[in-house]
Amino acid sequence: MTKSISLFSSPKDVKVGVVGYGGAFNMGKKHLEEMQACGMVPVAVAELDASRLEVAKEDFPGIGTFATLDEMLAESDVNLITLITPHNTHAPLGLKALEAGRHVVCEKPLAITTAECDAMIAAAQKSGVMLSTYHNRHWDGLPLTALELIKKQKLIGDVYKIECRMGKYNKPGEWWRSSRTISGGILYDWGVHLLEYSLQIIDADVTEVSGYAHEGVWGPQNKWKDDTVEDEGCAVVRFKNGAWLSLTITSLDADPEPGMLEVTGTEGSITFINPHDGYRLVQWKDGKKVTTEGKQLPTEQERYYQNVTDFLTGKAELVITPEWSRRPIHILDLAVQSAKASKALPATYT
Numbered sequence: 001m002t003k004s005i006s007l008f009s010s011p012k013d014v015k016v017g018v019v020g021y022g023g024a025f026n027m028g029k030k031h032l033e034e035m036q037a038c039g040m041v042p043v044a045v046a047e048l049d050a051s052r053l054e055v056a057k058e059d060f061p062g063i064g065t066f067a068t069l070d071e072m073l074a075e076s077d078v079n080l081i082t083l084i085t086p087h088n089t090h091a092p093l094g095l096k097a098l099e100a101g102r103h104v105v106c107e108k109p110l111a112i113t114t115a116e117c118d119a120m121i122a123a124a125q126k127s128g129v130m131l132s133t134y135h136n137r138h139w140d141g142l143p144l145t146a147l148e149l150i151k152k153q154k155l156i157g158d159v160y161k162i163e164c165r166m167g168k169y170n171k172p173g174e175w176w177r178s179s180r181t182i183s184g185g186i187l188y189d190w191g192v193h194l195l196e197y198s199l200q201i202i203d204a205d206v207t208e209v210s211g212y213a214h215e216g217v218w219g220p221q222n223k224w225k226d227d228t229v230e231d232e233g234c235a236v237v238r239f240k241n242g243a244w245l246s247l248t249i250t251s252l253d254a255d256p257e258p259g260m261l262e263v264t265g266t267e268g269s270i271t272f273i274n275p276h277d278g279y280r281l282v283q284w285k286d287g288k289k290v291t292t293e294g295k296q297l298p299t300e301q302e303r304y305y306q307n308v309t310d311f312l313t314g315k316a317e318l319v320i321t322p323e324w325s326r327r328p329i330h331i332l333d334l335a336v337q338s339a340k341a342s343k344a345l346p347a348t349y350t
């Protein structure tokens, strides 16, 4: 049963809390500051590591601090909870918060499996609350520029291929991102961003996914041993309109090519080296190759929480819906299963 979402009359009625205030990128501070900038009010932080709660208290004097989500739910008046914890905790923590009737923003990836995403979406519908994923990079310079050049200016003709690649020759780190169980695998960190960029560019249904993985070089040399992420993972996605997309994330590339994302169309290609800085457009005109180096449009990541605020106060539709954020997870889930089965698998969610 789907319950309708009750909205707030003002952003200041939205009392926000974060779960996870980790030190790797200080993401808790970033989230709370972005929410505060939109007029929402930070009231609580839950974090297993007591020393990080001390940091949160210094960053936000007077904020409520809790050791667990359970304590935060019981003892604070938080009504929007953002999860900034390792990937395998997103589904269990998210379900708990949603079942307690709180709106939830989950850091990417929404979850590790399609089934976990389905359960979270069903819980949000049952409780009548918002569920969204922090796809801040939806508004990076890279996709904003790609959409402008490809869809508005139509500079490369019809897009039929996107190649995404990242990596170098390096031993995985000793942090949780190198554990397959905790992270979901090598494709689940930057791969989610690259897929989310690409799904904005290719406007078509996904029909099937093939996955490939190389394993065993780094596993024994890593603290996670048999649970280390793959040395290299690859997903190849087929779309209904004939386009395809490949995503490769690797720790075994001895000679990496520059360019994290390359879009190829019938009249040219555009390569982006990184999410913010520039692009290279190559077109064939009158039998000649014309290369243009350009600047990307400015990144506007702050639009993520502005949209969430506008949605919760009835002023806008939600851009990053849970169904949208399930799309990259479904692709990754199928890629992992396909690599094990050595065959392409059909998509359930297109």
Ligand SMILES: NC(=O)c1ccc[n+]([C@@H]2O[C@H](COP(=O)([O-])OP(=O)(O)OC[C@H]3O[C@@H](n4cnc5c(N)ncnc54)[C@H](O)[C@@H]3O)[C@@H](O)[C@H]2O)c1
Pocket (backbone or CB within 6 Å): 019, 020, 021, 022, 023, 024, 025, 026, 027, 028, 046, 047, 048, 049, 052, 067, 068, 069, 083, 084, 085, 086, 087, 089, 093, 107, 108, 109, 134, 136, 137, 189
């Ligand atoms: N969108 C982005 O640009 C971006 C950037 C960095 C990280 N991330 C995402 O943010 C999430 C966290 O990554 P990070 O780099 O901040 O990791 P981190 O290791 O720095 O922080 C995670 C924190 O969560 C805490 N934690 C774990 N389980 C918990 C629980 N059950 N209750 C309370 N606290 C708990 C840990 O103690 C740790 O301090 C991941 O999903 C990651 O992919 C997104």
